Amino acid sequence: xxxxxxxxxxxxxxxxxxxxxxxxxxxxxxxxxxxxxxxxxxxxxxxxxxxxxxxxxxxxxxxxxxxxxxxxxxxxxxxxxxxxxxxxxxxxxxxxxxxxxxxxxxxxxxxxxxxxxxxxxxxxxxxxxxxxxxxxxxxxxxxxxxxxxxxxxxxxxxxxxxxxxxxxxxxxxxxxxxxxxxxxxxxxxxxxxxxxxxxxxxxxxxxxxxxxxxxxxxxxxxxxxxxxxxxxxxxxxxxxxxxxxxxxxxxxxxx
Amino acid sequence: xxxxxxxxxxxxxxxxxxxxxxxxxxxxxxxxxxxxxxxxxxxxxxxxxxxxxxxxxxxxxxxxxxxxxxxxxxxxxxxxxxxxxxxxxxxxxxxxxxxxxxxxxxxxxxxxxxxxxxxxxxxxxxxxxxxxxxxxxxxxxxxxxxxxxxxxxxxxxxxxxxxxxxxxxxxxxxxxxxxxxxxxxxxxxxxxxxxxxxxxxxxxxxxxxxxxxxxxxxxxxxxxxxxxxxxxxxxxxxxxxxxxxxxxxxxxxxxxxxxxxxxxxxxxxxxxxxxxxxxxxxxxxxxxxxxxxxxxxxxxxxxxxxxxxxxxxxxxxxxxxxxxxxxxxxxxxxxxxxxxxxxxxxxxxxxxxxxxxxxxxxxxxxxxxxxxxxxxxxxxxxxxxxxxxxxxxxxxxxxxxxxxxxxxxxxxxxxxxxxxxxxxxxxxxxxxxxxxxxx
Ligand SMILES: Cc1cc2nc3c(=O)[nH]c(=O)nc-3n(C[C@H](O)[C@H](O)[C@H](O)COP(=O)(O)OP(=O)(O)OC[C@H]3O[C@@H](n4cnc5c(N)ncnc54)[C@H](O)[C@@H]3O)c2cc1C
Numbered sequence: 001x002x003x004x005x006x007x008x009x010x011x012x013x014x015x016x017x018x019x020x021x022x023x024x025x026x027x028x029x030x031x032x033x034x035x036x037x038x039x040x041x042x043x044x045x046x047x048x049x050x051x052x053x054x055x056x057x058x059x060x061x062x063x064x065x066x067x068x069x070x071x072x073x074x075x076x077x078x079x080x081x082x083x084x085x086x087x088x089x090x091x092x093x094x095x096x097x098x099x100x101x102x103x104x105x106x107x108x109x110x111x112x113x114x115x116x117x118x119x120x121x122x123x124x125x126x127x128x129x130x131x132x133x134x135x136x137x138x139x140x141x142x143x144x145x146x147x148x149x150x151x152x153x154x155x156x157x158x159x160x161x162x163x164x165x166x167x168x169x170x171x172x173x174x175x176x177x178x179x180x181x182x183x184x185x186x187x188x189x190x191x192x193x194x195x196x197x198x199x200x201x202x203x204x205x206x207x208x209x210x211x212x213x214x215x216x217x218x219x220x221x222x223x224x225x226x227x228x229x230x231x232x233x234x235x236x237x238x239x240x241x242x243x244x245x246x247x248x249x250x251x252x253x254x255x
Numbered sequence: 256x257x258x259x260x261x262x263x264x265x266x267x268x269x270x271x272x273x274x275x276x277x278x279x280x281x282x283x284x285x286x287x288x289x290x291x292x293x294x295x296x297x298x299x300x301x302x303x304x305x306x307x308x309x310x311x312x313x314x315x316x317x318x319x320x321x322x323x324x325x326x327x328x329x330x331x332x333x334x335x336x337x338x339x340x341x342x343x344x345x346x347x348x349x350x351x352x353x354x355x356x357x358x359x360x361x362x363x364x365x366x367x368x369x370x371x372x373x374x375x376x377x378x379x380x381x382x383x384x385x386x387x388x389x390x391x392x393x394x395x396x397x398x399x400x401x402x403x404x405x406x407x408x409x410x411x412x413x414x415x416x417x418x419x420x421x422x423x424x425x426x427x428x429x430x431x432x433x434x435x436x437x438x439x440x441x442x443x444x445x446x447x448x449x450x451x452x453x454x455x456x457x458x459x460x461x462x463x464x465x466x467x468x469x470x471x472x473x474x475x476x477x478x479x480x481x482x483x484x485x486x487x488x489x490x491x492x493x494x495x496x497x498x499x500x501x502x503x504x505x506x507x508x509x510x511x512x513x514x515x516x517x518x519x520x521x522x523x524x525x526x527x528x529x530x531x532x533x534x535x536x537x538x539x540x541x542x543x544x545x546x547x548x549x550x551x552x553x554x555x556x557x558x559x560x561x562x563x564x565x566x567x568x569x570x571x572x573x574x575x576x577x578x579x580x581x582x583x584x585x586x587x588x589x590x591x592x593x594x595x596x597x598x599x600x601x602x603x604x605x606x607x608x609x610x611x612x613x614x615x616x617x618x619x620x621x622x623x624x625x626x627x628x629x630x631x632x633x634x635x636x637x638x639x640x641x642x643x644x645x646x647x648x649x650x651x652x653x654x655x656x657x658x659x660x661x662x663x664x665x666x667x668x669x670x671x672x673x674x675x676x677x678x679x680x681x682x683x684x685x686x687x688x689x690x691x692x693x694x
Contacts (some may be wrong), residue, residue, distance in 0.1 A: 018540070033306070097382065189299065189416040190392040 002112030002172070004056040005082075006045035006134070008038035008073060008102055010066040019223030023173065034069055036179070037117035043184040044147065044177050044196065045115040046077035050116040051149055053104050055079040061100045062089045066204075074195035075187035079173060081198065082108065086205020088212035094127025096212045101128070102135035103208040114152070114174040129176035142176040270296045273487055273598055274411055274420040276433050277306035278399045281568025282426030283593030284323055293600050296422070298382065298414060301397035306378025306519070310453055310545035312581055313373065313493035313500040314476050317366045318644045319585035322618070324590055328366050332380035332494035335474025336367035339467065342579060343490075345481040347647035350529035354475075367390065371474045372584075373487055375541075385429075398427070399422035401436045401564070407604065408437060408563035422598050422607055424565045426591065428521045429546045431535050431570030440556045445508045447550040452521055453502030453543035456534045460497045466533050467494055471685070478579050479503075481644025485528040486510050488640065489578065490524055492533070501525065504547060504581075520540065535680055547583070548574040552621075552628040558610030559615075565594045570668045573620065581649040586620060633690045639686075640677060646676045 013033045018026040034042075035229040044056065049056035057080040058073040060066050066089070084100050086092075092100070105111055114136075116129040126142075133140030146157035150168060158165045159178060160250040169175070187195075205212065231248060249255045264306040273289050275282045278300035284342070289296045302308050314337060320328045340355040347440060382392050402410035402417060410419035425433035429448065434440045448582055460471070467475045479490030487506040492499060497622045503521045510517050548569060555572040559565065567573075568587030575582040596618075597611035632637070649672040673680065 018538075176575055187395070189393055189396045189413040189418060192396060193297070193391060193418075 002052075002104070002110040003054055003108065004045040004049040004052070004113045004115060005059050005105055005108065005111050006038075006042040006056060006057050006073075006078060007116045007128070008042060008069070008115060009035045009120045009122070010060060010062045010069040011035045011120055014121070019225075021224040023166065023225065025221045026222055029040075032065055032068060034072055035117065035121040037119065037121055037177075037186040040179050040181055041115045041117045041177055042076045042078060043182045045113075048113060048147065048149070048154075054112075057082060059101060059104055059108075060084070061086065061092070061097055061205075063087055070200050071195050072187075075192045076184065076199045077187075077191065078199060081200040083200070084203045084205055084208070086212065088205055089216065091214055092212055093216040094125050094131055095213035096210070096214055097130030097137055098128050099210045100208060100212070102132050103134065104203055105132070105209060107203075108205060110139065111173045114138075115171075116175045118178055118184050126176075128172050133174040136172075136174070138172050138174055139169050140174045140176070141167050143178055144175050145178045145180050147175065147177075147181070196223065198217075241249065261681065262671055268684050269417075270419040271295045272420065273297070273422045273424060274299065274418060275424045276411065277426035277568075278302075278382045278385075278394070278568070279309060279378060279428055279430060279568060280381060280586060280663075281427060281587035281591040282424070282522050282568075283378065283385045283572070284319075284588040284589070285426060285567055285595045286392070287323060287381070288592055290385060290390035291600060292595070292675050293389075294484050294599065296385075296527045297418065298385065298388040298392045298410065298672055299396050299398050299418075300382070300392065300394045301444045301514050303395045304379050305382035305392070305394065306374075306376070307373045308543070309374040310451065310527055310543035310599065311372075311558055312451070312453070312491045312502060313371045313376065313495065314369050314580075314584075315372045315377070316369045316494050316582065316585040318368075319588040321366055323588060326394065328370070331370075332376045333372055334471070334493075335369040335472055336361060337369045337371060337476045338469065338473045339475035339477075340502060341475055341477035343477055343479045343492075344644035344647050345479060345524075345529070346645045348528050349648040349652070350527070351644075351647055351651055352529070352554070369476070371476065371495050372497070372498070373495055377518055388622045398433065399483055401433060406562065408561060409596035422563055422565065422636040424598075425569060425570045426567050426587075426596055427561050427570055429548050429574075431566060431568040433564075434556065434566050435569055436587075437561055437564050438673070439561065439564075446506070448507070448546045449504045449549045450510070450517065450544060452544045453500060453542070454515060454525075454539045455495070455500050456497045457498045457540045458534070458538035463494050463497070463499065474490075476580075479524070479530075480578075480639070481641060482520075482527070483640055484513060484515065484520050485637075485641035486513065486520075487634065487637070491581070492530075499525035499537065501534060506549070524666040540554070542550040545626060548572050549576055549578070549634075551575055551632075553631065555621075555624070562608065563604045565597070565608065565611050567591050567594045574632065575624060575627050575630075577627060578634050589618055590615065591619050592673050593620065627688065634684065636686055636689070638682065642676045646672055646678065649676065 010032050012030040016030040045056040058078040059082045061084040119126040130140050141156050143158045145159045148155045153170045156167050163226045233244045272294040275298045278298050286296045286298045290424050317328050342353045344351045396413050397412050398411045400412040415516050425431050430443045474494040477492040482490045486509045488504045490503045505517050567590040573586040593614035596614045597607050601607035601610045643680050652667050
């Protein structure tokens with residue numbers, strides 16, 4: 001079998017985001033983290049590589065800040081880290097990201113599988129896995145909640161709205177996984193220490209020969225405030241209040 | 256790859272010269288020196304990043320950083336250099352503020368005496384410096400247990416992993432779990448610690464400078480008395496670059512007997528007519544609570560080491576609270592340096608402990624704590640926390656009140672006020688006596 005590449009994104013930790021009174025979004029105190037869903041992708045890549053007796057490696061495209069992510073990624077069981085350092089990553093769109101990732105995937109020897117998350121926890125645009133497949137001309141399976149090894153290929157289960165679809169896919173392929181596919185283990189001491197010694201390969205965005213100019217552009221970020229109805233049921237006994245509440249919720253279509 | 260086997264039949268990757276538990280100021284300072292001098296060092300920190308959840312008031316005395324490496328303060332992640340030392344006394348809605356400004360504290364050509372800091376930023380920076388020196392810092396991992404062999408501490412357990420070292424250094428803060436496991440301290444006693452709560456309130460730098468009469472880069476440090484409803488304790492306020500650290504420290508036992516919770520008392524402090532204008536319009540961006548050791552010199556455990564094991568910083572009880580200032584971060588750094596020096600200088604693990612005690616004396620930490628021991632007696636004086644601020648405010652009220660009436664004699668008025676505040680001259684004499692001893 002061949003190598004598994006886990007793609008992940010270094011995103012802003014939403015816990016540090018602040019929405020100011022004028023609804024502007026304050027990023028000034030934001031720290032980075034590996035997108036939560038990508039932790040599932042990394043764990044799944046490691047699982048499959050282990051079953052194959054092969055190596056799983058990590059790949060990310062980001063600004064210089066993304067460098068911090070590599071050690072964390074490697075502590076999650078990946079054997080090598082690849083990262084693309086490009087200022088353009090700050091406002092790249094899905095197409096540019098996929099082109100950059102695919103360019104490096106092509107430079108890694110003998111890749112049999114690329115695992116991504118369905119979407120990143122910041123923008124959740126769900127563009128990258130399919131676009132990587134398009135650039136590489138590999139099959140893509142999205143919304144995957146289960147993967148089993150089936151001979152030379154993989155048997156995957158996709159979660160659709162209210163049913164499940166089983167899809168067999170040939171390799172090499174790109175798979176986008178859902179968070180329920182696994183519970184990523186928290187790295188232990190030895191894993192964290194081992195990460196410090198694993199090989200890291202850096203690529204400069206400019207060396208990949210890609211036009212990063214985005215065709216879609218984020219024009220504005222604005223906080224979203226839900227308008228509250230502010231209805232308080234204070235008359236009568238507890239039972240009456242509950243009845244009124246239930247009636248009101250039913251009227252809203254929530255119950 | 257051939258793996259060299261060392262000590263205890265372990266591979267090189269599994270054994271370090273030193274393992275340090277905790278990447279607070281004590282742990283990182285210790286790691287910095289050890290790594291600089293060529294020791295293999297592993298620092299294990301349970302927070303996802305160093306300082307992630309650490310709470311402190313917010314002032315660091317610069318001499319400690321200078322001891323670590325000359326000139327280090329110039330690149331350190333610091334907030335503002337303190338140029339105003341302030342003491343505030345609150346009585347009801349009244350307030351007295353003393354503002355001491357001494358240019359000699361911040362003379363050109365010398366490092367400024369102290370800086371305000373935010374731990375999240377500072378701890379991460381200091382741990383990063385230790386990493387630059389070659390220490391390995393493993394974050395997001397909690398040490399669960401010590402490994403003991405033939406009466407010697409030889410390593411630590413974290414989750415399913417064991418790691419070995421010649422020396423394990425407990426830099427895990429107040430109520431050190433490591434020191435408990437080593438049998439050197441017992442579980443915490445309520446009367447020896449206080450509970451500190453703190454908020455970081457964000458405000459534009461310009462606003463802070465206007466409100467505290469500061470220039471760019473300059474800061475104020477303020478201790479507040481009379482804000483704890485008579486509970487042993489006090490408040491503090493530090494100006495950061497674009498935020499204010501405001502907090503209160505309380506003795507938990509007394510606080511438990513009050514009707515109001517410490518959080519409610521703290522909310523009242525924030526709303527005080529002389530405090531609110533300082534933080535008005537700001538937004539609370541961080542809230543934290545933490546224990547702080549109150550016992551001073553007499554709170555230091557009898558033994559600070561075992562073979563293969565040393566305690567530094569808060570874990571060793573190194574905090575001085577004089578009522579007008581809290582010192583813990585500088586002592587943490589200094590004790591980390593002393594421990595590193597002891598490990599480097601010792602021949603054999605058994606020698607490191609006694610040498611550490613020597614180094615603590617040489618670096619003036621133990622003598623400093625001993626010299627300030629008397630403050631614990633003063634701070635035990637219950638009426639310091641309500642009656643003194645009340646009396647001071649009464650005296651000032653008397654001095655500044657002009658209504659057209661014939662004023663009384665100042666001396667008589669003061670004696671009347673002392674009596675009406677339920678105090679006696681005798682109490683002042685006793686306090687003065689304790690004060691003399693403390694100084
Ligand atoms: C409200 C308040 C105000 C204060 N104000 C000031 C001030 O203005 N100036 C001053 O000098 N001092 C002040 N202090 C005291 C000062 O904060 C401490 O003395 C200082 O932080 C001690 O440093 P340390 O490195 O020993 O411990 P800590 O800063 O407590 O660091 C201990 C580290 O160990 C980690 N850790 C703990 N257990 C484990 C484990 N089992 N495994 C792995 N990691 C672990 C923790 O996560 C932490 O990062 C204040 C304290 C409080 C609570």
